Amino acid sequence: MAQLPSQARVVIIGGGISGCSVAYHLAKLGWQDIVLLERKQLTSGTTWHAAGLVGQLRASQNMTRLAKYSADLYTKLEAETGLATGFRQCGSITAALTAERKEEILRQASLARAFGVEVNELSPAEVKDLYPHLNIDGVTAGVHLPLDGQADPGNIALALAKGARNRGARIVEQVKVTRVTQANGRVTGVDWTSGGEQGHIAADLVVNCGGMWGRDLAAQNGVTLPLHACEHFYIVTEGIPGLTQMPVLRVPDECAYYKEDAGKILLGAFEPKAKPWGMNGISEDFCFDQLPEDFDHFEPILSAAIHRMPMLAEAGIHTFFNGPESFTPDDRYYLGEAPELRGYWVAAGYNSIGIASSGGAGMALAQWMNDGEAPFDLWEVDIRRAQPFQKNRRYLKERVSETLGLLYADHFPYRQMATSRGVRRTPLHEHLKARGAVFGEVAGWERANWFANPGQDREYRYSWKRQNWFENQKAEHMAMRTGVGMLDMSSFGKIRVDGADALAFLQHLCANEMDVPVGRLVYTQMLNARGGIESDLTVTRLGETSFLLVVPGATLQRDLAWLRRHVGDQRVTILDMTAAEAVLPVMGPKSRDLLRLVSPNDFSNEAHPFGTAKEIEIGMGLARAHRVTYVGELGWELYVSADQAAHVWETLVEAGEGLGLKLCGLHAMDSCRIEKAYRHFGHDITDEDHVLEAGLGFAVKTGKGEFLGRDAVLRKRETxxxxxxxxxxxxxxxxxxxxxxxxxxxxxxxxxxxxxxxxxxxxxxxxxxxxxxxxxxxxxxxxxxxxxxxxxxxxxxxxxxxxxxxxxxxxxxxxx
Missing domain, CATH: 2.40.30.110 (Aminomethyltransferase beta-barrel domains)
Known part of the structure; x- marks a missing residue:
């Protein structure tokens, strides 16, 4: 083993394609003292047995940007390093077998055009022309992406490693990182062992590219990295005479993909119910290993494939392969700095798209580490979206049995996960359930998305057209527009910021004026130095030194991390209060009438104007009534301690019968907010979107003095x-x-x-x-x-x- 240094600027853990890409891109940025440690041999975990499909179209513009970057990089690597990557742009075809799948792939084609990806829609006959071996029985349409391709995953990783070495990075095999060390909330280095030797490398930064080992390594430092390995199957046929280079073919309705490789066909599967693996850890000697065959599990896929590709009936099976890959609870990988520990970075959990993603992901992470901020919006794959409870192993095992199959399932709008449900429930969950609530899940929270009518099935029937709850949403929507509706938004993230420096702290981080009277509520954004939106929130001043920040439930960990990152030595405490209070929005023209029936307090405009919060009596309990709205109607959000939530809810429901009070779900709230053009973080506004271009200049007060992002706002006003x-x-x-x-x-x-x-x-x-x-x-x-x-x-x-x-x-x- 080569002598290891005693210190480095960064240590990268894991020598798969992800770790090699991070090392390559950091070195390309001119970083010195890069060390990559691989426990066995480069590519020996998952990379070596990946299918090597390189598709460019993803579900969003920035994910597509990363995939296109990967494809472009792989075309250049061979010339740069002298190592053949096997990358060839043979194109890809997706064939639909149903009307719903046809709608989906045609929407994907529209998306490709918007993102600048070359795309062709195909009739069934045109699919046959491009892929003559295909039985087009039942095919309804196809989509062709000419610049998609396939590659040799192992060789790409080795080429990236060589490119990193050529720029000075040290890549060492047969060295296992046993622990990431830390002190005072920061990474300090890694402990390692190799062949009986052991040592320590001091480092300011560590990158966990450990793949399926990454979760347990992260857990040693209290870092949440929710992923779990699943068995992934494919077969490779014997050579087929006359078989020439073909496009990659996906038939998602049969859970299958086909790749021609050296005159053979590789048939892979994303079956509806996967087999999680490695629940109790992965053996120390795991290296280029295969898992036991399970032909019974694969047989339904093969039977459908023989019908779809008749030549497979005559071809012998050369290889039946089963190898593990890591999957995440939402089928998106993880990038970024862990919110729990400064200097601990992550690039892991690729859900079978690691080859297509790692080139771009390595570039983006390296740029992020170099600049201190992401090069563009990466919220979809940001590690800060992970919820601490998601590292629970039973939760992960159940969830990834579903997420592998979802890669090829119909990607219907509003599709809900079926596994690992019921983990986080509001105090009103059973009350809502008894009234017909149909729940969806966000960040683990069970939330009422719509309410079924008596006798109506309480389930989603998915479609690209109007789904079975469309009329329910309409009734709930119009109740808030013309009468009164009530929601349960207890999943809102609630953060208390207290202390002698709380005001100064929030004045620096928030673009709006925070020095307001006690009881005032302020809609604001927290900006980055580019004027992009890091957080979209309301801040209520509860006291001279006390503030309540309300954020979306999905962004809570991100927002907590942003606040903590900027505290420094200021006298401020930051406390997650999410579970302490339920939130009941009462919305609509008759909301004031309802509140007057259950409370002696004054809800007039003069006594309780818009943008103020007051403690009120309600029934026999107390609540804090925030006059604010996300649906665009007169209304109040009632913040109630969790112990009194059921009483307050029952009081409102009973009193509301005479006013036609309707229980409403998240779907109706979203349709109301989009009519009012209210922005939604993660979709309409991100850290890449300038606050003025987002139309939110009314919430920015440059006259208040210095705050983060102010210079970018002033520049944009000028230019x-x-x-x-x-x-x-x-x-x-x-x-x-x-x-x-x-x-x-x-x-x-x-x-x-x-x-x-x-x-x-x-x-x-x-x-x-x-x-x-x-x-x-x-x-x-x-x-x-x-x-x-x-x-x-x-x-x-x-x-x-x-x-x-x-x-x-x-x-x-x-x-x-």
């Missing part, structure tokens, strides 16, 4: 907007919008929707999305003078565009 957030309504009331549908301005694709839903009060599907300005600071009038359309599954529909909210543009209703 002008380069794009604007706009709202669209389809003039045809039938099509549905979800997100990512292409926006056409005067017939040309200029962007895609960031979110969409149905506007039941406006009478059509509504979308939000950014439209580039044709020249710097193009006026709103000029932009609105154009004609707009939205593409849905290959068809174009005319749209009315607006910059002001189409519903109640002056916000008269919320202040009535």
């Amino acid at each position: 002008g907007l380069s794009r604007r957030m706009m709202q669209f309504r389809l003039t045809d009331p039938e099509p549905l919008l979800f997100h990512n549908e292409p926006i056409l301005r005067d017939g040309k694709i200029v962007g895609q929707l960031s979110s969409g839903n149905y506007g039941h009060a406006l009478g059509g599907a509504i979308g939000l999305g950014y439209v580039p300005c044709r020249q710097p600071d193009e006026s709103a009038e000029s932009m609105l003078a154009s004609s707009y359309a939205i593409e849905v599954a290959g068809k174009t529909y005319g749209a009315v565009a607006s910059i002001a909210p189409m519903y109640d543009p002056k916000s008269d209703r919320i202040k009535q």
Whole structure:
């Protein structure tokens, strides 16, 4: 073994394609003192047996950007390093066997056009022309991506390793990291062992690229890295005479993919119910290992494949392969710095798309480490989305049995996970269940998405058209628009910030004015140095030195990490209070009438104006009533201690019978908010979106003095907007919008929707999305003078565009 250094700038743990890519890209940025340690041999975990498919289209623009970067990098690596990567752009075809799958792949084709990925829609006959061996019985459509390809995964990793070495990185095999050391909340280095020797490397930064070993390594430091290995199967045929290079073929309705390789066919599967593996850890000597065959498990896939590809009936099986890969609870990998420990970075959990993703992921992580901020919005794969409870092994084992299969399942909108449910419930869960709630899950929270009518099945029936709850959503939506509705939003993240420096701390982090009277509620954003939005929240001043921050449930860990990162030596305490209080939004023109029936307090505009919070009596309990809304109507959010939540809920339900009170779910809340053009973090606003271009300048007060992001706001005001957030309504009331549908301005694709839903009060599907300005600071009038359309599954529909909210543009209703 080569002599290991006693210190390094960064230690990368794991020599699969992910670790090699991180080392390569850090070295390319000019970093010195890079050390990569591999417990056995490079590629010996998962990389060596990966199928090597390199697809460019992903579910979002930035994930597609990373996949396209990978493909571009792999075309250049051989010339740079002299190692053949086997990468060839043979194209890929996805064949649909149902009407619903046809709708899905045509929507994917629209998405590809919006993202600048070359794409061709195919009739069944055209699928046959491109793939003559295919039995097109039942095929409804196809999509062809000519620049997709396949590669040799092991050789790509070795080429990345060589490129890193050529730039000075040290890559050492047969060295196992036994522990990441830490002190005072920061990484200090790694302990290692090798062939009976052991030692320590001091380092400021560590990157966990440990794949299926990564979870247990992270757990030693209290870092949440929820992933679990599953068995992944494929067969390779004997040589087939006359078989020439073919596109990669995916038939997701039969859970199968096909790859021609050296005159043979590789048939792989993403079966609906997978086999988790390694529940009790992975043996020390695991290296280039295979798992036992399970032909019974694979047989249904093979039977369908022989029908779909008749030549397989004559081909012998050369290899039946079963090897482990790591999967995550939401089928997205993890990048970024762990919120629990400064200097602890992660790139792991690739869900069978590690080869296509690792080139771009390594580049993005290296840039992030170098600059101190992500190069663009990476929230989809950000490690901070992981919830601490998700490292529970039983939870992971059950969930990944489902997520492997979901890769090829229909990606219906609003699809809910079936496994590992019921982990986090609000105090009102059983009350809502008894009233017909149909639950969805976000960050582990069970949330009522819609309420079934008496006699109606309490389940989702998925479709790309109107789903079985569409009319339920409409009734709930219109109740909040015309009467009164009540939701359970106890899943909101609630953070207390207290201390002598609390005001100064929040003034620095928040763009709006925080020095407000006690009882005032402020809508604000926390910005980064580029003016991008790190957090979208409300802040209520509870006392001179006490503030309550309310954030989306899904971003709580991210927001806590952002706050803690900026505390320094200020006299501030930051406390997660999420589980302590239930939140009951009471919304609609009759909300004041309802509250007057259950409380002696004064809810008039004069006594309780918009944007204020007051303690109130309700029934026999107490609550804090925040006059604020996310649906665009008169209303209050009632914050109630968890122990009194059921009593307050029962009091409101009983009193509301005479007013027609309707229990409402998250789907109705979302359709209301999109009519009002309220932004949604993670879709409409991210750390890449400038707060002024997002149309949120009203919540930015540059006159208050210095705050994080202020300079970027002032610069943007000077140089002008380069794009604007706009709202669209389809003039045809039938099509549905979800997100990512292409926006056409005067017939040309200029962007895609960031979110969409149905506007039941406006009478059509509504979308939000950014439209580039044709020249710097193009006026709103000029932009609105154009004609707009939205593409849905290959068809174009005319749209009315607006910059002001189409519903109640002056916000008269919320202040009535």
